Amino acid sequence: MWLELVLILIIFLGILILGNNRLGSMIQLFALQSLLLSITPLLIQPGLHAGIITIVTILLKVVFMPTLLFWAIRHVSMRWEVYPLIGYGKTLILCGLLMAIAFLISSKLDLPDKSTSYLLVPSAFSIVIIGFLLLVSRFKAITQVIGYLVMENGIFLFALLLLEKTPLLVEIGILLDIFVGALVMGIVVNNINQEFGSASTINLTNLRD
Amino acid sequence: MGIQILLHLTVMLVLAPLLFGIIGKTKALFAGRWGAPLFQPYYDIIKFFKKGNVYSTTTTWIFQVAPLVYLATILVSSLLIPFGGLKAPVYFWGDFILFIYISGLSRYFIIIGALDTGSSFEGMGASREATFSCLAEIVLALDFIILAILSKQLILSEMVGGTILSSWPLFGPVLLLVGLSYFLVLLVESARIPIDDPTTHLELTMIHEVMFLDHSGWDLACVSYASMMKFFVLGSLFVNILIPFHNLSAILQTVVFGVGMIGLAIIVGIVESCIARLRLNRIPELIIGAFVLALVGLLIILIKGV
Numbered sequence: 001m002w003l004e005l006v007l008i009l010i011i012f013l014g015i016l017i018l019g020n021n022r023l024g025s026m027i028q029l030f031a032l033q034s035l036l037l038s039i040t041p042l043l044i045q046p047g048l049h050a051g052i053i054t055i056v057t058i059l060l061k062v063v064f065m066p067t068l069l070f071w072a073i074r075h076v077s078m079r080w081e082v083y084p085l086i087g088y089g090k091t092l093i094l095c096g097l098l099m100a101i102a103f104l105i106s107s108k109l110d111l112p113d114k115s116t117s118y119l120l121v122p123s124a125f126s127i128v129i130i131g132f133l134l135l136v137s138r139f140k141a142i143t144q145v146i147g148y149l150v151m152e153n154g155i156f157l158f159a160l161l162l163l164e165k166t167p168l169l170v171e172i173g174i175l176l177d178i179f180v181g182a183l184v185m186g187i188v189v190n191n192i193n194q195e196f197g198s199a200s201t202i203n204l205t206n207l208r209d
Numbered sequence: 210m211g212i213q214i215l216l217h218l219t220v221m222l223v224l225a226p227l228l229f230g231i232i233g234k235t236k237a238l239f240a241g242r243w244g245a246p247l248f249q250p251y252y253d254i255i256k257f258f259k260k261g262n263v264y265s266t267t268t269t270w271i272f273q274v275a276p277l278v279y280l281a282t283i284l285v286s287s288l289l290i291p292f293g294g295l296k297a298p299v300y301f302w303g304d305f306i307l308f309i310y311i312s313g314l315s316r317y318f319i320i321i322g323a324l325d326t327g328s329s330f331e332g333m334g335a336s337r338e339a340t341f342s343c344l345a346e347i348v349l350a351l352d353f354i355i356l357a358i359l360s361k362q363l364i365l366s367e368m369v370g371g372t373i374l375s376s377w378p379l380f381g382p383v384l385l386l387v388g389l390s391y392f393l394v395l396l397v398e399s400a401r402i403p404i405d406d407p408t409t410h411l412e413l414t415m416i417h418e419v420m421f422l423d424h425s426g427w428d429l430a431c432v433s434y435a436s437m438m439k440f441f442v443l444g445s446l447f448v449n450i451l452i453p454f455h456n457l458s459a460i461l462q463t464v465v466f467g468v469g470m471i472g473l474a475i476i477v478g479i480v481e482s483c484i485a486r487l488r489l490n491r492i493p494e495l496i497i498g499a500f501v502l503a504l505v506g507l508l509i510i511l512i513k514g515v
Contacts, residue, residue, distance in 0.1 A: 004381065004382045008382040008505075015502065088491075088494045089493055092498055093497060099508065103509075103511070107511075122508070126505075
């Protein structure tokens with residue numbers, strides 16, 4: 001029951017991120033989503049293992065990454081995603097359609113472990129799809145980074161199915177990988193901005209010497 | 210039956226303006242003012258009833274009938290919804306469709322009433338109202354479908370009645386989604402702040418309010434009274450969905466219902482104090498968001514099965 005409520009709130013926050021055009025509040029919503037996400041291991045299987053994952057997730061995804069992203073938008077001094085590739089309304093409709101497909105597919109999946117929650121797999125898919133839509137429909141590099149991180153949140157949810165079977169070291173290694181990835185992207189965004197005077201990825205499609 | 214209907218209508222007629230008073234008071238307190246008295250909406254309505262009507266020469270009988278039809282449709286739709294301990298006096302199989310269509314009828318009449326004045330200003334408001342409410346209607350219907358599937362009933366007062374209590378432990382997430390999307394519909398239908406600013410009379414902020422600019426006296430009283438009662442009706446549906454109190458005694462139910470309604474008014478007041486009105490072209494996105502939320506709820510039911 002509580003796990004399902006948290007999962008629904010995570011999906012809700014994902015939809016809010018998708019419909020938002022302010023970078024600052026997108027990052028805040030992402031931090032909130034990650035906070036809810038970090039509680040889920042404790043709800044599935046309370047214990048030391050889950051506790052450590054929760055603490056590491058909170059440190060990385062709720063504290064470090066939003067700080068990094070806020071630093072990036074301050075540095076690049078941009079606030080809005082003005083002209084997305086696909087409009088906000090259309091993205092939301094697409095999100096609804098893709099989520100329907102995700103729910104149908106996950107109800108057909110034959111998973112070995114059915115004990116956790118019927119909502120875990122569909123919501124993991126939905127979050128991945130939301131992150132993917134953010135990645136493909138926006139031009140600003142920061143929004144794409146947020147999209148990538150939201151997508152990773154979905155993958156994290158999916159990995160919770162294997163919570164007790166994965167060694168702790170591997171999971172923390174994965175989280176660190178993502179942290180390094182976000183760090184590199186933050187630096188890349190900064191360099192795009194220095195090179196072109198704006199952090200829009202349209203500039204990256206042109207070839208030049 | 211007759212007494213029940215009278216009691217139902219009296220409760221709504223007496224209490225509906227109070228909610229607007231509470232919303233106004235909450236907003237005033239948030240802004241650091243003392244604000245208008247709690248009973249100001251009552252004084253306003255009484256004042257309007259004392260004035261005479263003024264009709265423009267370009268208007269026809271439609272303009273005069275529209276406020277009455279608006280008032281009547283709201284009164285009828287209120288009979289389908291339980292108010293706490295008071296059971297819904299009128300119910301039959303499939304009456305939730307009647308509820309949707311009655312609100313459509315009331316909207317139709319205020320729209321043609323506004324168009325009848327021939328003012329381009331009111332025509333603009335009518336066009337906006339038609340656009341946004343036809344989008345919101347889909348979400349409302351989807352919410353009703355979910356409730357109908359959950360309760361296996363097609364009677365509105367049963368859909369939000371006793372069976373919702375047993376749905377909460379199993380389908381809490383779904384009901385949460387329905388509640389969220391219904392709350393957005395409530396804001397659209399009753400023209401509250403993220404959608405429309407009911408307090409201003411400025412050209413660009415008006416959707417609902419602009420259609421009543423030419424009404425005066427009795428007509429204005431009918432229209433503003435009906436708007437308050439519309440909020441009461443939609444709000445009581447919201448309270449019925451989100452607060453499952455149906456196994457209590459009749460008096461306790463009424464108390465919980467009353468507290469829920471006051472809470473709703475305070476929440477709406479807080480939302481209005483914290484959020485600025487959305488730009489007009491962002492409103493459909495908000496409604497689509499509500500639609501997606503309801504859709505997720507429906508999907509969860511479909512994969513889980515009732």
